[in-house]
Amino acid sequence: MVRWEPNARGRLEKAALELYAERGFDATTVAEIAARAGLTERTFFRHFADKREVLFGGTEGLEDLLVRGTLKASDDGLGPVEAIAAALAEFAENVFTKQRHELARHRQAIIAAHPDLRERELIKMASLASALAGALRRRGVGDPAAALAAEAGIAIFKVAFERWVAGPAGASLPQLIRESAAALKSVTGP
Amino acid sequence: MVRWEPNARGRLEKAALELYAERGFDATTVAEIAARAGLTERTFFRHFADKREVLFGGTEGLEDLLVRGTLKASDDGLGPVEAIAAALAEFAENVFTKQRHELARHRQAIIAAHPDLRERELIKMASLASALAGALRRRGVGDPAAALAAEAGIAIFKVAFERWVAGPAGASLPQLIRESAAALKSVTGP
Incomplete structure (x- = not known):
């Protein structure tokens, strides 16, 4: 069963951009992004294919x-x-x-x-x-x-x-x- | 001693573009380009760093x-x-x-x-x-x-x-x- 997370996409995006700015894009992992957003890695991958996608996914x-x-x-x-x-x-x-x-x-x-x-x-x-x-x-x-x-x-x-x-x-x-x-x-x- | 080859650069460029068109860019080797131009690989590398460079080198x-x-x-x-x-x-x-x-x-x-x-x-x-x-x-x-x-x-x-x-x-x-x-x-x- 998929648990509903309010604004999961927005939270993941915000967490990712903060971490990329703090640690650099290369050093940031998906696990860290999910943790910062208070979500699971599984939820991350429901919204984005990878950590690059967070930067370009908003323009679908x-x-x-x-x-x-x-x-x-x-x-x-x-x-x-x-x-x-x-x-x-x-x-x-x-x-x-x-x-x-x-x-x-x-x-x-x-x-x-x-x-x-x-x-x-x-x-x-x-x-x-x-x-x-x-x-x-x-x-x-x-x-x-x-x-x-x-x-x-x-x-x-x-x-x-x-x-x-x-x-x-x-x-x-x-x-x-x-x-x-x-x-x-x-x-x-x- | 470096042997002088008249218009080596232009001949290599022409040979490379012909081969890329005939066989595809990926399948063409530097050895083939040099052979088609009637020159050595060594001469190729005096003019271009690699086979991609042939496509962009003319704009220096x-x-x-x-x-x-x-x-x-x-x-x-x-x-x-x-x-x-x-x-x-x-x-x-x-x-x-x-x-x-x-x-x-x-x-x-x-x-x-x-x-x-x-x-x-x-x-x-x-x-x-x-x-x-x-x-x-x-x-x-x-x-x-x-x-x-x-x-x-x-x-x-x-x-x-x-x-x-x-x-x-x-x-x-x-x-x-x-x-x-x-x-x-x-x-x-x-």
């Missing part, structure tokens, strides 16, 4: 969510890059709240320190760009415009996210995304 | 070259993204000539088929973006504008290069870079 469904948001904003009359930026800002509003800032900062530091995790992050972003470009093509945006809009959207998010993580805890990621989108417009335009 | 000095080109174009009065696009087009003019199209196509197919090579390519691009952003900051471009212009420049190159590799042999990469830059402007614009 991310592509679908952003594709749907982009299509909706596009149907509302926004241009391709604006539509992606609007979808990203809405996503950030719900997911990267101020309460998540500290966890996001820990996560970013761990990824930056591990080339293989950094590569996985880059692959994730490249896959997201492909999905967004595909969505724009389905709305009749041609090429290379669709591919460029998708890459530009990822660039906007990446730069905004890095600023958010490096900045003070009170900053708003959706606001930084809007600033990034405006900055991109000003550096490309005449 | 790439960052320096593009940073210098960007700074020059920037001093000539171009905006940040235009300056990077101009540097990329000039680089492409010299390096990715029509004669190199077939080799570039082989290389791209091998990289696409190997996740670890794809990751290495992404890391290379991310490192180039950092170098370009740093150069723009030294010319007084603020943040997030500098970071966004650099990411936008990489996006322009990436999309143009993918089109060049997928397209007919006669296409001009500098021309595709200019088209990409114009497309980016139109998708970000009002």
